Amino acid sequence: MKPVKRKPTRPIVKKPVKHDTRQTRTAGGNFVDKLHAYRDHHAHALFSSLGRLVATPFTSIMTIAVLAISIALASGFYIMVINVQQLTANLESSNQISLFLKDDVTDEEAADLAGNIRKNPSVQTVKVISKEQALTEFKTYSGFGAAINLLEKNPLPIVLQVLPKNALQDKQELDSLFKTVEKFDEVDYAQIDMQWVERLHSIVEVARCATTLFSVMIGIGILFIIGNTIRLELHNRRDEVMIAKLVGATNSFIQRPFLYTGFWIGFISGVSAWFIDAILMLILRQPVEKLSGLYEGELHLIFLSFTETIELLIISSLLGVISSWAVLLVQLRHTRPE
Amino acid sequence: MLKFDNVSKRYPETGDVLHNVSFHLQQGEIAFLTGHSGAGKTTLLKLIAVMERCTRGEIFLDSQCLSHVKERQLPFLRRKMGFIYQDYKLLADRTVFDNVALPLAIAGFGHLEIKRRVRASLDKVGLLGKERKFPQALSGGEQQRVGIARAVVNKPPLIVADEPTGNLDPELSAEIMLLFEQFQQVGVTVLIASHDISLISQMNHRVLKLDHGQLVL
Numbered sequence: 001m002k003p004v005k006r007k008p009t010r011p012i013v014k015k016p017v018k019h020d021t022r023q024t025r026t027a028g029g030n031f032v033d034k035l036h037a038y039r040d041h042h043a044h045a046l047f048s049s050l051g052r053l054v055a056t057p058f059t060s061i062m063t064i065a066v067l068a069i070s071i072a073l074a075s076g077f078y079i080m081v082i083n084v085q086q087l088t089a090n091l092e093s094s095n096q097i098s099l100f101l102k103d104d105v106t107d108e109e110a111a112d113l114a115g116n117i118r119k120n121p122s123v124q125t126v127k128v129i130s131k132e133q134a135l136t137e138f139k140t141y142s143g144f145g146a147a148i149n150l151l152e153k154n155p156l157p158i159v160l161q162v163l164p165k166n167a168l169q170d171k172q173e174l175d176s177l178f179k180t181v182e183k184f185d186e187v188d189y190a191q192i193d194m195q196w197v198e199r200l201h202s203i204v205e206v207a208r209c210a211t212t213l214f215s216v217m218i219g220i221g222i223l224f225i226i227g228n229t230i231r232l233e234l235h236n237r238r239d240e241v242m243i244a245k246l247v248g249a250t251n252s253f254i255q256r257p258f259l260y261t262g263f264w265i266g267f268i269s270g271v272s273a274w275f276i277d278a279i280l281m282l283i284l285r286q287p288v289e290k291l292s293g294l295y296e297g298e299l300h301l302i303f304l305s306f307t308e309t310i311e312l313l314i315i316s317s318l319l320g321v322i323s324s325w326a327v328l329l330v331q332l333r334h335t336r337p338e
Numbered sequence: 339m340l341k342f343d344n345v346s347k348r349y350p351e352t353g354d355v356l357h358n359v360s361f362h363l364q365q366g367e368i369a370f371l372t373g374h375s376g377a378g379k380t381t382l383l384k385l386i387a388v389m390e391r392c393t394r395g396e397i398f399l400d401s402q403c404l405s406h407v408k409e410r411q412l413p414f415l416r417r418k419m420g421f422i423y424q425d426y427k428l429l430a431d432r433t434v435f436d437n438v439a440l441p442l443a444i445a446g447f448g449h450l451e452i453k454r455r456v457r458a459s460l461d462k463v464g465l466l467g468k469e470r471k472f473p474q475a476l477s478g479g480e481q482q483r484v485g486i487a488r489a490v491v492n493k494p495p496l497i498v499a500d501e502p503t504g505n506l507d508p509e510l511s512a513e514i515m516l517l518f519e520q521f522q523q524v525g526v527t528v529l530i531a532s533h534d535i536s537l538i539s540q541m542n543h544r545v546l547k548l549d550h551g552q553l554v555l
Binding site: 033034036037038040041239240242243244245246247248249250251253336337 | 387389413414415416417421427428429440441443444445446447448449451488492
């Protein structure tokens with residue numbers, strides 16, 4: 001029998017079925033549409049969370065200022081350590097022997113002695129610093145210029161700076177060279193600049209270790225500060241969270257704007273910390289350049305490199321996201337609709 | 339559609355709030371849930387929304403058992419229901435449009451589809467010109483209709499209303515009830531908790547009466 005096409009007699013029941021399929025098709029079927037909706041939602045969460053921070057400037061600035069100063073402290077210590085490390089690296093390469101000559105040695109005798117020492121195969125160069133040169137240098141950098149002018153006679157000795165070949169690699173060679181040059185009659189006092197370099201090196205090592213510990217402590221502090229900020233934000237928006245839960249929001253949907261808030265707080269604090277460090281460096285530049293003169297221009301202030309800047313921003317943003325995530329994980333579980 | 343099978347709910351502090359409640363709502367049926375205050379109406383609604391779990395018995399939505407649904411599955415289950423509240427539960431800092439769009443955004447609808455559906459939904463409740471207003475700028479009846487628009491925008495097969503006319507005058511209440519009947523006509527199941535006896539008696543629908551946690555006929 002041929003099936004007869006009939007108008008449905010019970011449209012009341014048929015309609016919702018049609019509704020339901022349409023819903024499934026749009027909400028779950030078309031992958032590209034869904035992907036676009038997902039991307040739109042993320043973009044919306046990203047910018048609306050920034051908008052919320054801007055909408056409450058006082059609270060945001062207070063939080064971000066605390067974080068920025070903390071991060072600037074930690075990264076500032078880091079910058080200090082890399083600068084001192086650079087300084088000691090320079091010093092290591094110039095493990096020179098300083099020979100302070102007796103007062104009655106003339107410039108000619110000193111030049112002869114320098115010539116002698118130069119013949120030694122383990123010596124790279126010998127530099128003669130005359131009494132006058134030493135005095136000028138001392139006047140320029142010590143700050144005692146006026147006092148020295150009062151002296152009748154130059155108290156400074158002639159100094160020979162002996163720079164050995166392969167400075168630190170062979171300590172024994174250095175020792176034997178030291179013993180050889182120490183025995184010259186003209187030499188009053190000889191000194192290897194290595195011991196204090198080694199000491200300085202271990203001090204820097206301690207400082208580096210301390211900076212790491214300090215940064216970890218600050219990082220933990222930041223986790224708590226951001227976590228608490230997010231907790232307060234969650235509390236303020238409790239109604240919204242409840243309603244979203246009641247209309248079927250998953251925890252990840254509810255979390256998203258808060259995670260972005262954490263990201264923004266961390267990121268903006270990182271950027272601010274960079275600027276704080278940069279300002280500190282600008283203030284420090286002049287005194288350091290003056291100091292650099294003492295080391296014959298070998299010392300240059302170094303700041304965070306491009307990679308280190310990116311790392312700073314990534315770490316501070318990550319701290320924001322991680323602490324928000326941890327707080328939300330605990331808090332959302334306890335937030336039940338009423 | 340919605341089936342209660344010997345459901346009991348006991349709170350440690352107050353004892354049994356619901357006792358052996360059984361009923362079955364068919365698809366496209368309207369029912370009133372009534373009873374004196376403290377009879378267990380709110381608890382029953384909370385069980386449907388799985389805000390609470392029943393102590394004994396089973397609740398089924400379609401063929402899905404609500405008593406054992408996992409926490410992770412809850413959001414997807416709640417998308418099959420539209421809830422309407424006496425206090426509207428609208429977001430004060432969002433426009434009417436954004437309030438109604440919330441369930442769609444949550445379900446992952448695209449921008450254009452959201453716009454289309456929200457407008458259709460607001461048209462249905464007669465608020466099409468007020469999308470950009472904030473809830474506080476609307477009257478109580480209008481806010482309730484925004485709540486209704488939000489409940490139905492996702493086209494859920496079940497609508498649950500908790501005292502939807504509690505704050506409204508009789509004329510507005512009647513209007514709201516007419517809306518529910520329109521939803522019923524397209525096959526939506528509607529459960530309305532109310533103690534407005536005169537309103538209930540005006541309308542010829544099934545009545546579930548709770549008395550001290552038990553269903554009386």
